[in-house]
Amino acid sequence: MIFNSLEYILFLPLVFVLFYLFRHKFRVFILLAASYYFYISWNPVFIILILLSTLIDYGAGLSLERTSSKFTRRLILGISICANLGFLFFFKYFNFALENVNEIMLAVKGSYQPIEAWDIILPIGISFYTFQTMSYTIDVYNGKTKAEKNLPYFALYVCFFPQLVAGPIERYNNLMPQFKEKAQLLIQNISHGGRLILYGLFMKMVIADNLGVFVDSVYGDIAGTSSLNLLIGSVFYSFQIYCDFHGYTTIAIGSAKLFNVNLSENFRTPYLSTSVTDFWRNWHITLTTWFRDYIYYPLGGNRGTVLKWGLAILTVFIVSGVWHGAKWTFIFWGLFHALFVLFEKIVRWDKQSTNVFLKGIKWGVTFTLVTALWVFFRSPDMDAAILYFKSIGANWDIEGIDLGIEPFILLGLFVISDILTRKKNFALSLNMIPSVGRGAIYFVLIFLLLSRSATDMNPFIYFQF
Amino acid sequence: MKIVKYIAIRMILAVVFLFAMNLLYLYTFWKEDVKQHGDVLENLWGVDIHSDAIYFGESSNFHTQEVDSIKHRISYALDSLLPSISIATVDNAGLHAGTYLSLVKNIPKEMNLKFIVITLNYRSFAANWRYAPFENYLAKSALMLEPTLPILNKYMISLRQYDYKSDEERNAQMKLAWKNEKFTIPNFDYDNVIEWDSAMAWHTWLDVNPNLTEENLPLASHYIKNFAFNIDTVNNERIEDLNTIVSIANNKGYKVIFNLLGENTIEAKKLVGNELFYLMEKNRSLLVNYFTKQGVIIVDNFYQIPDSCFVDRNWPTEHYNYQGKKIVAENMKTAIIANELHN
Numbered sequence: 132m133i134f135n136s137l138e139y140i141l142f143l144p145l146v147f148v149l150f151y152l153f154r155h156k157f158r159v160f161i162l163l164a165a166s167y168y169f170y171i172s173w174n175p176v177f178i179i180l181i182l183l184s185t186l187i188d189y190g191a192g193l194s195l196e197r198t199s200s201k202f203t204r205r206l207i208l209g210i211s212i213c214a215n216l217g218f219l220f221f222f223k224y225f226n227f228a229l230e231n232v233n234e235i236m237l238a239v240k241g242s243y244q245p246i247e248a249w250d251i252i253l254p255i256g257i258s259f260y261t262f263q264t265m266s267y268t269i270d271v272y273n274g275k276t277k278a279e280k281n282l283p284y285f286a287l288y289v290c291f292f293p294q295l296v297a298g299p300i301e302r303y304n305n306l307m308p309q310f311k312e313k314a315q316l317l318i319q320n321i322s323h324g325g326r327l328i329l330y331g332l333f334m335k336m337v338i339a340d341n342l343g344v345f346v347d348s349v350y351g352d353i354a355g356t357s358s359l360n361l362l363i364g365s366v367f368y369s370f371q372i373y374c375d376f377h378g379y380t381t382i383a384i385g386s387a388k389l390f391n392v393n394l395s396e397n398f399r400t401p402y403l404s405t406s407v408t409d410f411w412r413n414w415h416i417t418l419t420t421w422f423r424d425y426i427y428y429p430l431g432g433n434r435g436t437v438l439k440w441g442l443a444i445l446t447v448f449i450v451s452g453v454w455h456g457a458k459w460t461f462i463f464w465g466l467f468h469a470l471f472v473l474f475e476k477i478v479r480w481d482k483q484s485t486n487v488f489l490k491g492i493k494w495g496v497t498f499t500l501v502t503a504l505w506v507f508f509r510s511p512d513m514d515a516a517i518l519y520f521k522s523i524g525a526n527w528d529i530e531g532i533d534l535g536i537e538p539f540i541l542l543g544l545f546v547i548s549d550i551l552t553r554k555k556n557f558a559l560s561l562n563m564i565p566s567v568g569r570g571a572i573y574f575v576l577i578f579l580l581l582s583r584s585a586t587d588m589n590p591f592i593y594f595q596f
Numbered sequence: 597m598k599i600v601k602y603i604a605i606r607m608i609l610a611v612v613f614l615f616a617m618n619l620l621y622l623y624t625f626w627k628e629d630v631k632q633h634g635d636v637l638e639n640l641w642g643v644d645i646h647s648d649a650i651y652f653g654e655s656s657n658f659h660t661q662e663v664d665s666i667k668h669r670i671s672y673a674l675d676s677l678l679p680s681i682s683i684a685t686v687d688n689a690g691l692h693a694g695t696y697l698s699l700v701k702n703i704p705k706e707m708n709l710k711f712i713v714i715t716l717n718y719r720s721f722a723a724n725w726r727y728a729p730f731e732n733y734l735a736k737s738a739l740m741l742e743p744t745l746p747i748l749n750k751y752m753i754s755l756r757q758y759d760y761k762s763d764e765e766r767n768a769q770m771k772l773a774w775k776n777e778k779f780t781i782p783n784f785d786y787d788n789v790i791e792w793d794s795a796m797a798w799h800t801w802l803d804v805n806p807n808l809t810e811e812n813l814p815l816a817s818h819y820i821k822n823f824a825f826n827i828d829t830v831n832n833e834r835i836e837d838l839n840t841i842v843s844i845a846n847n848k849g850y851k852v853i854f855n856l857l858g859e860n861t862i863e864a865k866k867l868v869g870n871e872l873f874y875l876m877e878k879n880r881s882l883l884v885n886y887f888t889k890q891g892v893i894i895v896d897n898f899y900q901i902p903d904s905c906f907v908d909r910n911w912p913t914e915h916y917n918y919q920g921k922k923i924v925a926e927n928m929k930t931a932i933i934a935n936e937l938h939n
Binding site: 574581 | 755
């Protein structure tokens with residue numbers, strides 16, 4: 132079941148009604164059952180993984196609290212992390228590792244019978260819920276949070292359906308108190324949640340999926356595509372992935388709001404950033420802060436020598452690349468981001484400036500760099516990415532554009548709405564508009580959603596991670 | 597109570613919005629969307645509402661042979677043969693009972709039809725047509741033509757609320773049907789397409805059947821895949837669609853003519869044998885009896901088209917040269933006159 136499906140349009144109101152029909156103490160079971168059903172609708176077998184992950188971290192949390200022995204605590208943390216990363220490694224990286232071992236062996240030995248790749252299906256959302264549960268155990272270990280004794284509540288923390296498959300990656304301290312607080316049926320929550328769901332669907336189905344049609348055609352024939360189309364394709368992809376992921380997150384936040392749960396914001400107009408460093412403060416915020424708290428800080432952060440700091444930055448971004456997928460394109464994408472962040476620190480690019488012209492230049496450079504690096508992210512392999520860059524300068528044939536004006540108008544509309552909602556999210560921004568204006572905005576959004584949604588329904592891009 | 601009122605007001609507003617949006621959609625994007633996702637409906641728009649009949653056909657209606665000096669459609673020939681009535685044409689490649697049903701539902705209410713002609717293609721009952729990848733497009737078209745609000749149809753397409761399946765899934769369905777949909781032929785070793793087809797390919801049939809060569813072996817295989825089945829009147833979705841067409845026509849007061857297309861039975865017999873012909877005849881007879889009982893006029897062209905009239909020689913199709921198309925039109929004319937639908 133995906134958010135942009137009829138099933139979800141029916142599922143969500145049903146869970147909403149059931150949730151408020153029951154008393155508070157039963158609601159955890161309603162949400163838990165709904166979340167498991169939501170996940171089972173993808174692939175019933177992989178629910179076992181979530182249950183295992185839940186039990187391991189639930190047990191680890193309790194055990195950590197019951198012992199004060201440093202060695203035992205480290206052992207428990209180690210077991211929990213190894214188990215979580217073990218699942219992740221097996222399902223996501225095993226074949227990638229095998230492929231690379233084969234290539235190394237071939238290079239070293241010359242004649243070598245490569246080991247065949249295993250037929251492994253990636254369980255949806257594994258990277259997200261694994262990181263979420265790991266953060267809990269690490270926080271308990273560090274004494275930042277108390278262990279959860281109530282198994283159903285802990286299980287819900289691991290699998291809460293709005294954010295189960297692609298985040299936002301939530302911290303225990305943010306989510307659990309909200310689950311335990313008695314939710315009131317409030318008009319504000321329905322209105323707020325409904326607005327966000329509408330806007331999220333608009334971003335996904337009208338903008339991202341329509342841009343995706345052109346992007347797919349460009350990446351499907353890189354060599355045969357004109358330079359201008361390649362440039363348009365790369366800009367479109369920047370917005371496709373943004374609207375796709377931001378759309379997903381917005382629907383997730385809106386859905387959770389219906390149950391009186393505030394999920395974390397994941398995006399703050401990242402394409403208005405004037406540096407790559409700034410971009411990462413505004414893009415996939417819950418993942419970035421996860422890396423900051425659990426990798427960057429433990430590695431020393433910006434304390435210590437420049438070399439140590441540089442290594443910490445490189446590690447974080449390469450891990451971020453690997454987190455996205457088992458491909459060299461993701462690793463290079465992360466590596467280049469790291470290099471740009473390091474470069475910005477060295478030349479003090481990030482220094483605040485009041486000069487509008489300078490800000491404009493910085494914005495232009497940042498957007499260009501981020502867009503260029505998305506080419507690695509989108510390309511099926513490194514050869515395709517390199518071909519893309521090579522082809523951009525190769526064929527300035529204007530006749531090759533066969534696109535129409537509609538995608539540009541829709542994109543323009545989104546850019547305006549994104550800029551207008553940069554300080555408060557869409558739902559809150561609407562509060563500042565008179566009811567007639569709000570009605571007009573609803574009309575336009577729903578009309579575009581019903582009539583201009585792309586006809587080839589696509590799953591969310593981040594589901595593959 | 598406050599919440600109920602809040603939700604109720606918004607529900608009412610939503611309904612009003614929806615009708616207004618639908619109106620706006622009809623004036624803006626609808627025609628373009630129909631062209632893109634349900635172009636078959638465009639043909640229906642072009643129909644003269646004063647026509648006495650509509651001929652619904654697939655490629656057999658318009659396919660021509662290069663050497664033909666006359667390249668008329670079957671339906672045009674029929675229209676010329678019956679000057680007292682006007683027959684409109686709605687056709688497109690690959691159509692079948694499911695799409696005809698969507699079209700029949702969309703016949704303009706103001707039309708005062710005497711009859712409709714539905715092309716009945718034997719192969720469209722077979723698994724490889726029922727589960728062809730092209731079905732996605734046809735299912736999408738059918739949804740676009742549903743008699744609800746067009747803007748909702750469009751959104752339902754975006755939500756993929758039609759029978760969408762990937763090519764792999766369709767192929768898997770097809771192979772499963774070839775294996776599981778059994779047929780019975782007296783004194784014959786095989787009861788499903790997979791077994792029969794592989795037996796022909798891997799055994800020594802080339803030595804046994806003098807008409808079979810390495811070159812025409814693939815064609816023989818296509819004959820088995822396209823013609824070897826038993827029509828199941830309970831579960832075959834095409835039968836269900838045809839039944840609904842008949843029922844709609846009965847309600848609206850016009851006659852239904854099923855134009856059962858001619859098949860190259862001579863080549864089927866030559867390449868595969870009498871066993872295949874046995875099945876073809878069994879199904880033909882079933883279709884004729886089943887629908888005649890429902891009051892449908894069947895124009896049975898099954899054996900009427902000579903081998904020389906079939907255009908395609910590497911795939912079993914119902915593409916005839918002009919002579920073949922003329923035979924069909926003549927048979928139709930005879931049936932229409934016999935049933936006194938020409939006045």
